[in-house]
Amino acid sequence: MALAVAINPKRISATLRWAGAEFLRFVPVALISTLITFGVTALAPDDTAAQLAGDTGTLQEIANLNHAFGFDQPWPQRYVTWLWHALHGDLGVSYFTQIPVTTSIAQRFPVDLSIAIFALVIAIVLGFGGGLLAASRPNGVVDRAITALGSLALAIPEFWLAILLVIVFAVKVRLFPATGYVATSQGLGQWARHMILPSLTLATPVAAVIARQLRISMLTELDENYVTGALVRGYSRRRILFKHVLRNGAAPAVATVGLYTPSLLGGAVIAERIFALPGIGALAIDAAQAHDIPVIQGVLLVTIAVVLVSNLTVDALLGWLRPGVKRS
Amino acid sequence: MSRLGLSAEYGTVATPLDEPLLRVGGLTVGVATGAGRIEAVRDVSFDLGRGEALGLVGESGSGKTLTCRALLGALPAGCSVSGGSIELDGISLLDLGERRWREIRSTRIAAVFQDPASYLNPSLPVGEQLAEVLRVKGRLNRRDARSRALDLMATMHLHRPAYVYQQIPAELSGGMLQRVLIAVAVACEPALLIADEATTALDLTTQREVIDLLSELRERLGLAIVFVSHDLAAVSELCDRVAVFYGGEVVEIGTTADLVSDPSHPYTEALLRVGSLGTGGDAALEVIAGHHPRLGELTAGCRFAPRCGHRRSVCAELVALTPVGSGAVRCARAGELQLAGADLR
């Protein structure tokens, strides 16, 4: 009988059902976001052909260029072609530099990913730590301090925080470098030194939200009857807090992390500007000013893909933490 | 050596077998309210022998739940014991530190409550939660705990224990969950089980089954039970003795048979007439005029006096618990009154 308990066919089928439902949600969302991407970029008034043809271009030359770029095709067809190529790793070629978009992005995206992931780790550590601390003695000194700090962190614009950090840590104290990026291949220590300020900047507001959310849900859970039940069974407070309450209380905070992935990636763009990092943000802004559509599309697509992957991960985690809860 | 097959022993028995397992003497619990400190439980006394079942009967707010909480060391914020004594197996439960409480809980004293689903972690399989108490308090290893948990669930008459083991609370019925919780409670073979409205939220058939289960556990394990309920019928079936609560006091206590056939307190008589207190009674048309006093409405002297048909001026004074027959009663006019008993069968 014990063996029957160890292998659980019900859990397996439940997991499969969950995977099916996730897929059913994932595909439409992915399609729609790519559609939005395409719509916003490729369907906007576009005079690229005219620009490329220059002042001396004849109408015929412009028409030829339009055909070469495929602008004269109906948009559903253009969308499908574009998406099809993208799924095969071909994001097109920059209108102006002729460099394949995939190459440009592949060179630069790891920078943003590094910042975002490092920031995520910091945010989780600070956020969960802060939230737990605040919840352990509600309304105590620590709690109020953390709550106040959190409010502050959520009000400060990231770029200002970055500037302040630079002033303090790079100009006055000279602990961390103010600008520049060092790839991990050139030494983890150097990479980390350059990553700390940008990541800390991005992590701060996210940590604040996580801490706040965790505090609320932990306090709510602590009021539940099963906590009384566990106490009456004679479990230690530590066991109750970490094995039981946290499992239920962490879920909203984990969901929050998922919701903040887009803003982490967006913030990376800002951090690039401040800390002079060679990421896709700079690439995208230049491309925006030049109407270099394929680059923009590529950047958006890659960003969305990362967000979708993170959403899937978060959903899986939530499903494991709280198997009973139906997702909206 | 134990009847459930556990081999560990959980502390030595401090008192000889014929002495009461639990002694509650003059227990008083004060509650901090806006209007000052009020004694929500006053001068509650009863003894409980090993393997004996005592019923606590009373309306909402009569102090029976608070008494249980005091027994468990789990009084809500704002409440504290202001007088009296509680002794379990010779240990005073009133000044126990948290560490000592943790030692006693599950191993000497355990509890089940109303609304079983809410007392389990909603995200974990119930079997795991049962195995947990065996691991943490019973010191079994993972494998043994798991198999012992399955055995326990079978003992509780849960069909297909392996299936039930894997379910989370939301997937099981109230009756099944309560059985699991009872299993959790008795897993480490405590001497005393507190059942606070354990059957109230269940349907009638399941109620019967749970009461039968408790009765069976009493016999097999020598488990002493404090059974709190609205339902006099249920109480009389399971319990040897009954304590009637009113306004935070014990107004009458005695063997079930005596209490039912020959009550000494007007409130007890009224209860018997009503048949059942609150949900489920089919003689519900009979009511006791007035309502149970809330915390701020407690009178000095006899707390039942405002609703009592037999009150006299002597009832305005504080009344003590006086022995009568096999039990005791708190009524100034106890000797004079001729009260009618009932037949609960």
Place this chain on the structure above:
Amino acid sequence: MKAVLVKPLELIGRALPTTYLRIAAGIVAFMLLVGALGSLIAPYDALAQDSAHTFAGPSWSHLMGTDFLGRDTLSRLIVGARPSLFSAVVAVVIGLVGGAIPGMASVLFSRRVEFVVMRFVDALMTIPPIVFAIAIVAGFGNGLPEAVVAIGVLMIPRFFRVVRAETLKHASAQYVEAATLFGASKPYVLRRHVWRKAVPTLGVVSASALGYAVLGISGLAFLGLGEIAPQPSWGSMLSDDLTYLYQAPWAAMWPGVAISLTVWALNALSDAAHTGLVREAEVPVGTESEAPETQDVGSVEPALQYV
């Protein structure tokens, strides 16, 4: 005259019971006022350059000093309030209209339509606002309207979800059932009864959405999107300050403080409103439960507010 003032002041006094909240409301009101009056109250012309007095520190003639072109910082700050704040308001309106109405209507949709709409909202949530704004600028050119639309559209999901949740919560109330039994059509019932129940929560979300929009718009301005120099806005001022950080490290204080104060005040008001709503909803029933500790409960779902 005095009688006319007393009633509204009373109402405000009751709505904002603590000093903390009054300060927050005061800040918001102050900022809006400054934004509205703009160049009328600025001591100098915000665009007037003075190459003789660049990077000046605070002084009596220039209370906040001057920037790298000799322009008065205080004036630029004042004039910059309008684009920073009012465009945020427009963005929130876009989000509100685009989100709240479909949100409420969504309970009437058939299963399929509902599914598609929900996926659409999910899709909007996967796109980072800043990257989206870059894309819109790429397609439609650089300018404030483009930036505002970008931020506004991406705020639709939060309004949609909150209003939908509120509608679902209230639509199952007994009186709604009764109304439909009496023959009222569902849209009518929603409009007449459920809508007003959703308004308070909508207020809470709007306040924090405003804070978020201010941050978003200034962030875009910082990157050079949404404003054309030399028009000042708080975000673009910070961008200049960054460039000249070594020459004038403390010049970056002013726009940053302006943004932070405004956003903090908006969040504080939003949180307080939410706590107030939560307290109202949790009227203890029966004798047992005491009202749970709801100090500083925080946002409805912070996640909804800071996407």
